[in-house]
Amino acid sequence: MSYLMLTFTLIIAVLLIIRKKMKGVSCSVDRDMTGEVVVITGSNTGIGLETAKHLAKRNATIIMGCRDMQKAKQAVAQIMQETQNKAKIELFQLDLSDLDSIRTFVKSVKSKFDQITILINNAGLFGLIEKRVTKQNFEMIFGTNYIGTFYLTEQLLSLFKKENQNRILNVVSYIQKFDSPDYSFFDSNKKYEHIKAYFQSKYYLTLYSLYLNEQYQDSLNLKSVSIHPGVIDTEITRNLCSSIKIINIFLNSFLRYIYTFFIKTPIEGAQTTLHTALINFNQLAGGKYYKECKVEELKQITIKYAKETYNFTNDFLSKLKY
Template identity: 35%
Template sequence: MGFWINVLMVISGSILLYFIKQYFNGGVCTIRKEISNKVVIITGASSGIGLETARYLAAMGATIIFACRNRDKTLYLIDEIKKETNNEKLEYIPLDLTSIEQINYFCLLFKKRFNQLDILINNAGIMCSKYMQSQDGLELTYSVNFLGHFTLTYQLLDLIRKNSRCRIINVSSVAHSKCDELDISRINDIDYFDSFQAYWRSKLAIILFTKELQRKLEGLGPKCVCVHPGLSRTDLVDELLSEKLWLKIVMYLLYPLYWLVTKDSWQGAQTAIYCALEKHDKLMSGGYYVDCELSKSSQLSENKLLAQELWDDSAVVLGYI
């Protein structure tokens, strides 16, 4: 009798773990449609969520621009995806989000090659364990995760404005809700820096930017949305663990639990893919999406005055005004 009780307990526990895992895996995009007439830019498309997004959209026939730093790695991946999808319309244009000059150069190359933009996915992101500066002397996490994508989008606004069906998808994080303030005037100060806070602030800035950009495009047709991919096992997490020994030890000890409550890159890519393929009219302008569904971002992210201040400050830093 005790044997069968043990068997029943194992089976019940396995079933419970299965459903827990499915819950944390989140929603899955079920949309499959031909988009061979679409031109898509994906930043950070050489790894993690960006790579899986590129792979999925390539299978749908889109022209994909891999906007990445590592040339050899990206070209190798492009060749592999071409073989997988029979889609030859995959191209590499170098993009270094740590340099405003390099971002401008990317936009120049893109506009020489293409006269349309249908989907812009601002996906690339980093998390620094210590204070570092970009090539332009700006705090690195903020510069790459937010300001670099602000620059990229701003430089492509002429193409965005002329395409009423264009959509901009900004990858944020639920971590933005950890912020209870954003002092833009201190964003580059070393004494304002904390590795986690810097990441949270950059993701809050992404949402504020998304909503302000949508207001500035009102009446023109393009849709701007932001997504939370979920806690995913990506290179960003691996890089953080490599720099913080105590975190690596904790993660090693708790890895089964970590695996249970996190997504792989394919699962993490689902909401961005959903927003890229959903019918244009069904997307909520300025919306925040989680697990392929419209969700609600933090109260601070809805602050219109802060969003306007962020936009103006960014434009001043970049010399646009």
Template identity: 30%
Template structure:
């Protein structure tokens, strides 16, 4: 009689637990693949039997919520993980929590404020000084229903945190991703990307960074989630041939995290929905799947929900809009950096 022992939790069984996720079906000399995971799958199930030793990952917004669970799952399966967080105290507390799950994890924190171009530059500099490769970049951090406010660089805050900051971070880490290829970029978007109905939403800077009088928190969140999918598709188009793939995903509906803290009304709604929505381990499962699934090696430009590919909205699939958004974002960043240099001189 055979005994199987999990290398993660040391649990012993008399049946091979991996058989629950066997997927290869041979039919008439053809191999077809069915869906391995679904909405109820957890990070532990997605990574069962996986050994990520030697992999290096960065997860933004990893001190709590879905980002924390993503970082924990990757670290507990052997990856070296960098928690990229605005609040270092919270990030260090998160590291302690991860180590309580498994004390031999390799996890560090580096300060990152996605609403500051200087902070993003500092983060990239600090990471590059480590001289580590980068195999997995999870662009997870996000804000929701913030009131109108400009960042220190003069960019509307929701647009900066949800799109511009991640765009700039990826720019600065581009070379290390290429040196580490094959590498993956994972962009956490939302089904909310479907609400903007025309591509003009992603091709007009006045819409993307509205004035205070024209600002609507929910509409702005939806636009930035559309930007996430467009950015992911365009990034994949530009880098796939160089060994770096990119996919976007929806983690789950109204998952109870700190993202709703900025609105008492939505925090109440999220609380009411809590018994009917995904747990953090279920919500992070899609991020972990897209970051590690062997069947996605070399595959990108896709959108995932419940650990399975689905079609994004029509505007999100528009390559012209994706290219236009890339240009708008690049020009905006260059303009703000130039103004900063001018002010210094």
């Protein structure tokens, strides 16, 4: 009996250690954000909503860009309730898969604000089993996660003023060790592989973070970073899991309770985003990749590829008259 008890205790201890590691660290920095104007995409659910809540509680003005306005209005009501109606929020519709929607969103923001200080590119898409294309005929995942985010950011750059301490925070993912950018993803006729499309889109976005930091750290007093939030129980993760039959069966069984025991909640997944938004500006490592509230070096993210992908993307959109 004592042997069984010891074995059981060791198993529980190991599981708790694994759980603690999977759940990640908590943001330990804080500051008052009065006067800050923060744009957050995909802020009606998941880590975007948690980020909006916590920055609103610190007196930032939040501009929410969301595709589903019904869910977004519910999110606004939730934030207002949690802040005793003190939150300063503006809500505009934004569909990152449609460049015309992005134009309309930017026009709406500029009609009410003459400056912003933080842009959090949080919205993302994954787990589409069947191939879909955007209005401008990009593969949907790559077109939303990278091209849409790129175009939005470029259109908002004029709202960053040099006298402020400006930040662009790009929520990415685990970055695979790609040898170089694969420009075939700009071709909607490419064979559809949704997992590769997702990771390439996040790889491109990480390169774009480095480019933005290099290009604007002096002229706009702007720092740009990439953020890996970890594996989180959000809509995007559930879409991924449902697209893989074995995992979907796993999650629809009683074993889902084990899955949720280890995976991060949205607030746990938002910690690194909050860290990079709240840390003293002079301590923020511009151009870097943040994971668990600290910098992780990525040798495959080089300024050479960052400039190359920026020029390719910019030229590609210019040919489409965007």
